[in-house]
Amino acid sequence: xxxxxxxxxxxxxxxxxxxxxxxxxxxxxxxxxxxxxxxxxxxxxxxxxxxxxxxxxxxxxxxxxxxxxxxxxxxxxxxxxxxxxxxxxxxxxxxxxxxxxxxxxxxxxxxxxxxxxxxxxxxxxxxxxxxxxxxxxxxxxxxxxxxxxxxxxxxxxxxxxxxxxxxxxxxxxxxxxxxxxxxxxxxxxxxxxxxxxxxxxxxxxxxxxxxxxxxxxxxxxxxxxxxxxxxxxxxxxxxxxxxxxxxxxxxxxxxxxxxxxxxxxxxxxxxxxxxxxxxxxxxxxxxxxxxxxxxxxxxxxxxxxxxxxxxxxxxxxxxxx
Amino acid sequence: xxxxxxxxxxxxxxxxxxxxxxxxxxxxxxxxxxxxxxxxxxxxxxxxxxxxxxxxxxxxxxxxxxxxxxxxxxxxxxxxxxxxxxxxxxxxxxxxxxxxxxxxxxxxxxxxxxxxxxxxxxxxxxxxxxxxxxxxxxxxxxxxxxxxxxxxxxxxxxxxxxxxxxxxxxxxxxxxxxxxxxxxxxxxxxxxxxxxxxxxxxxxxxxxxxxxxxxxxxxxxxxxxxxxxxxxxxxxxxxxxxxxxxxxxxxxxxxxxxxxxxxxxxxx
Numbered sequence: 202x203x204x205x206x207x208x209x210x211x212x213x214x215x216x217x218x219x220x221x222x223x224x225x226x227x228x229x230x231x232x233x234x235x236x237x238x239x240x241x242x243x244x245x246x247x248x249x250x251x252x253x254x255x256x257x258x259x260x261x262x263x264x265x266x267x268x269x270x271x272x273x274x275x276x277x278x279x280x281x282x283x284x285x286x287x288x289x290x291x292x293x294x295x296x297x298x299x300x301x302x303x304x305x306x307x308x309x310x311x312x313x314x315x316x317x318x319x320x321x322x323x324x325x326x327x328x329x330x331x332x333x334x335x336x337x338x339x340x341x342x343x344x345x346x347x348x349x350x351x352x353x354x355x356x357x358x359x360x361x362x363x364x365x366x367x368x369x370x371x372x373x374x375x376x377x378x379x380x381x382x383x384x385x386x387x388x389x390x391x392x393x394x395x396x397x398x399x400x401x402x403x404x405x406x407x408x409x410x411x412x413x414x415x416x417x418x419x420x421x422x423x424x425x426x427x428x429x430x431x432x433x434x435x436x437x438x439x440x441x442x443x444x445x446x447x448x449x450x451x452x453x454x455x456x457x458x459x460x461x462x463x464x465x466x467x468x469x470x471x472x473x474x475x476x477x478x479x480x481x482x483x484x485x486x487x488x489x490x491x492x493x494x495x496x497x498x499x500x501x502x503x504x505x506x507x508x509x510x511x512x513x514x515x516x517x518x519x520x521x522x
Numbered sequence: 523x524x525x526x527x528x529x530x531x532x533x534x535x536x537x538x539x540x541x542x543x544x545x546x547x548x549x550x551x552x553x554x555x556x557x558x559x560x561x562x563x564x565x566x567x568x569x570x571x572x573x574x575x576x577x578x579x580x581x582x583x584x585x586x587x588x589x590x591x592x593x594x595x596x597x598x599x600x601x602x603x604x605x606x607x608x609x610x611x612x613x614x615x616x617x618x619x620x621x622x623x624x625x626x627x628x629x630x631x632x633x634x635x636x637x638x639x640x641x642x643x644x645x646x647x648x649x650x651x652x653x654x655x656x657x658x659x660x661x662x663x664x665x666x667x668x669x670x671x672x673x674x675x676x677x678x679x680x681x682x683x684x685x686x687x688x689x690x691x692x693x694x695x696x697x698x699x700x701x702x703x704x705x706x707x708x709x710x711x712x713x714x715x716x717x718x719x720x721x722x723x724x725x726x727x728x729x730x731x732x733x734x735x736x737x738x739x740x741x742x743x744x745x746x747x748x749x750x751x752x753x754x755x756x757x758x759x760x761x762x763x764x765x766x767x768x769x770x771x772x773x774x775x776x777x778x779x780x781x782x783x784x785x786x787x788x789x790x
Contacts, residue, residue, distance in 0.1 A: 230592070
């Protein structure tokens with residue numbers, strides 16, 4: 202067992218490369234590896250093939266900074282905060298983003314198929330919709346991007362049910378996966394609490410895996426209850442202890458989202474100018490996560506602490522009876 | 523003293539959504555109005571129904587209003603935290619098992635007479651005037667489940683031809699779904715707007731007006747619909763009881779996350 206602990210700067214420098222086919226864990230405003238995203242922004246990494254899944258301001262910031270070569274979309278919004286992520290919207294409306302749309306079900310199954318090592322994936326999804334009628338990225342453009350297949354999908358006949366038309370989807374080859382977890386040990390074993398979303402799928406599927414964690418615990422302690430560990434040590438390349446690494450999104454058992462911060466981003470990202478100023482203030486002018494948390498402030502973070510028995514931050518002082 | 527005899531069209535819309543859920547249903551809800559509606563149903567009309575969300579959280583009973591389908595508010599107090607792929611498999615298997623328990627609520631920006639819904643873009647897909655989030659779970663839901671569509675009743679949204687089909691409805695009428703390869707025995711059941719409720723004719727699969735709120739009228743609805751609409755079967759819907767309005771404002775959405783309580787002069 203090797204020790205994989207390193208700083209977030211080291212992990213991003215070593216395991217995130219320009220042009221990577223990359224996916225993040227989490228779900229819109231829940232358990233997104235936001236500290237890692239900010240570090241990617243700071244290090245200037247770019248040209249990603251983004252397997253975004255249910256995305257929010259994580260990918261919106263990278264899109265706004267032109268770091269994305271091809272964006273594979275199913276949903277992009279800080280759900281309940283913005284109707285649609287603003288940079289994503291603006292770049293598409295301005296013709297400045299290469300994007301493809303699949304349904305969320307299709308993308309989640311594609312990432313799962315990647316974890317299973319399948320050659321392709323037959324589904325009954327997207328039929329009769331714009332998702333098959335329109336290709337965001339044409340065959341000609343796809344041919345110039347070697348990490349994308351030439352076809353968005355292909356109709357095939359179900360070999361076991363002659364006459365049934367199904368949609369064959371390509372299975373992504375992921376270079377890099379980044380997830381945020383509650384606990385990890387130096388060898389890379391991870392405890393995930395709450396819904397795992399597609400986090401385990403992308404970890405199994407990707408060649409390079411970075412885990413940021415709320416707490417680093419010993420290799421011995423993390424093995425005390427294997428019903429809690431969802432990722433074995435050898436599936437991980439780098440372990441970074443990054444408390445509040447999902448902030449401003451949620452982290453089950455630890456903290457709620459900071460709705461005011463998400464709202465502030467939502468407002469700032471409406472214009473190029475305000476977006477740039479927001480990123481300057483909260484990303485580029487901040488050295489690392491420690492300095493970022495200093496800037497956010499301890500009282501703001503304390504307010505997000507989840508209430509015991511609830512799983513989110515709530516004011517139980519007002520409870521009646 | 524709060525007056526619960528006055529209500530808004532949005533509250534009426536939530537209650538109309540709630541009335542579409544029965545005790546046998548497993549309701550696929552999102553956030554916003556469908557969740558408010560489902561919460562009303564669970565407390566009043568269909569206490570035995572189960573709520574699930576597309577992120578994979580099964581049998582949810584949120585106490586506080588969640589903002590996202592992956593919100594901790596859904597995760598806490600749910601029966602089981604499945605990852606999203608299990609939800610997708612469950613949905614498909616319900617269809618394979620010929621079970622009709624699932625009823626799903628989806629929204630959109632545009633809708634056509636056959637209940638096809640657009641939540642992707644306004645204008646050309648490749649150079650849109652306005653771009654939205656994209657499908658999310660809606661396409662898969664509209665593929666395998668019966669749906670209730672929730673949309674604001676405006677002429678620019680109720681269109682003869684929509685700009686993009688994100689969630690397929692009855693496609694172009696009878697046999698339309700089978701023709702393109704979709705399950706033919708699933709599809710949109712009703713459209714609930716801020717003016718009334720529309721259903722689909724069994725023979726033609728075209729939308730018709732089934733009911734209107736007391737703040738609206740068949741004429742008002744025709745005026746705000748961008749295609750020919752049969753209103754001959756429309757009935758005026760009963761106003762909600764003050765008890766339901768009180769429940770929404772005081773118990774279900776006290777923070778007014780999704781339904782604003784007007785300070786003065788409610789819609790009626």
